[in-house]
Amino acid sequence: MVESSPAVVNDEHATARTRPALEGITGAGRVIDPGPVTGSEDVGVLASAAGAPCVFWLLGGADQTPFAHATSMDEIRNLVAPIPSNHSPRYAPVIDPTIEVGVHALTRAARTWLAES
Structure with missing residues (x-):
């Protein structure tokens, strides 16, 4: 049996509403849009079924040191490429500060959304 999910597409307005909250934690230069990301996620299907806007983000868990001087998405992609993904048995995020x-x-x-409910 083969299963698939459509691409996850973030809702533009919901992303604009959520982004400042994330930037408040990490800093404005640390929240990036990587563009389309390959992978299999069903969160878009769940959001559609619930009639809810989707804002899906990826939390980096790698050592921050190599990324400190990256100035482009190409540099970031090159740094990320050899790092095992979260579905790999070699996945080992840096516990602090990732969690x-x-x-x-x-x-x-969540507070950004709940405050206006």
Whole structure:
């Protein structure tokens, strides 16, 4: 059996609403749009079924040092390419600050939406 999901497309207005919350945690220069990302995610299907806007983001978990002087998406892509993805048995995120940043980002994004509910 083969299963597939359509590409995940972020809602433009929801992304514009959420982005400042993420930038408040990481800094404006640290939130980037990588463009289309290959992979298999069903979150877009879930958002569509719920009639909810989709804002899907990726949280980096690699050592930040090599990325400190990257100035373009091409440089970032080259740095990311050899890093095992989250579905790899070799996936090993840097625990600190990955978990702290992730929890703060998710909390701030949720509060952005809940504050206006």
